[in-house]
Amino acid sequence: MAEIHSFYEAHRGAMEAAMLQRLDIAEAMLRDRAQLSDVDRIRREVMDEFEIVLTQMPYVGGAASRMSDFFMRLMGFMAIGRVLRRHRVALPVIGDIERESYKAQLLTVPEAERLASGRQFMSRENQALLREQAVKSHAEEYPEDFVYDFVESGPGDSFDFGIDYKACGFCKFAARHGDKEILPHICGLDFEAYATRGIRLERTQTLAGGASRCNFRFSRVEQE
Template sequence: MAEIHPFYQQHRGAMEAAMRHRLDLAKAMLRERADITDIDGIRREVMDEFAIVLTQTPYVGGTASRMTDFFMRLIGFMAISRVLRRHGVPLPVIGEIERETYKAQLLDVPEAERLAAGDQFMSAENQALLREQAAKSTTESHQAEFPEDFVYDFVAPGPDDSFEFGINYRACGFCKFAGRHGDKEILPNICGLDFDAYATRGIRLERTQTLAGGASHCNFRFSRLQRDG
């Protein structure tokens, strides 16, 4: 078997723990919606597939790249999708199970911590970092060093816009991964995870098109959700 990149090997324990947590949260849905009775067997298959996915996960700069976190948090859903597809579970059902499982996992984090993370994401300091990393992602040198990385532009709002800032992803690491490993049918399910990822942190994500859906770019637009009190 191919080797896991040392960066992901270093974080493998935490990533596997997150996967086991997701599978625990998904038990009832796997029985009721996917008609799966051998839950323990599915768990073993998913964890075995996850070991394969880890060998396939591209290195895009480690802690120096904000996109590394996206791979580490979401690439495991590729393993879940692959296994459930092999068991004949329809893609829309897989998407529902994954999205609800991910939301439940995110909500396990205390609300104050989630909202603080959302505030940090929307902060002027983070927007400055996003501008910097977006500009770097488009350079020939970065794309040559990390060809499987995302390529994106920071979008400032115009006078008639209601969002605080946006990101246009012109190349997606998950799309590249899926194209390389035959997972293109899974992509819409991965894209669907984004909305809950931001909403649970107090952020509204608006997006009307995706690369996975055939568009020229993914148009992420961010604003703050209204909070009670």
């Protein structure tokens, strides 16, 4: 079997723990919605598939790249999707299970911590960093990485700032490894990831859906 990149190997324990937690959360859904009776077998198959996914994950700069975290947090859903497809689970059901289990997992983090993370993401300091990283992304130092532009809000806009992804690491991964039919499920997780941190995400098109860009627009959600 191919080797796991040393950067991901260093984070392997945390990624595996997150996968096991998701499978615990999804257990009832796997039985009731996917109609899979031997959930223990499914768990073993998913973790075996995750081992394969780890060897396939592209290196995009490690700790120096914000996109490394996206790969580490979300690529495990490719393993779940692959296994459920082999068991002939319908794609909409797979999408629902992945989205709902991910949201439940995110909500295990204390609310104060989640909202603090959201405020940091929306901060002027982070926006400045995103501008810098967006420029650097166009150098395409790592072929499997994301390429994106920072979008400033203008008069009359209802968002604080945006990001237009012109190339997507998940799309490249899916094309390389035959995961195109489960790729949209990864896109759907974005809304939960931001909403649980007090951020409203608006997006009307995606690269996975055939558009020329993914148009992320972010705004703060007023807390009561």
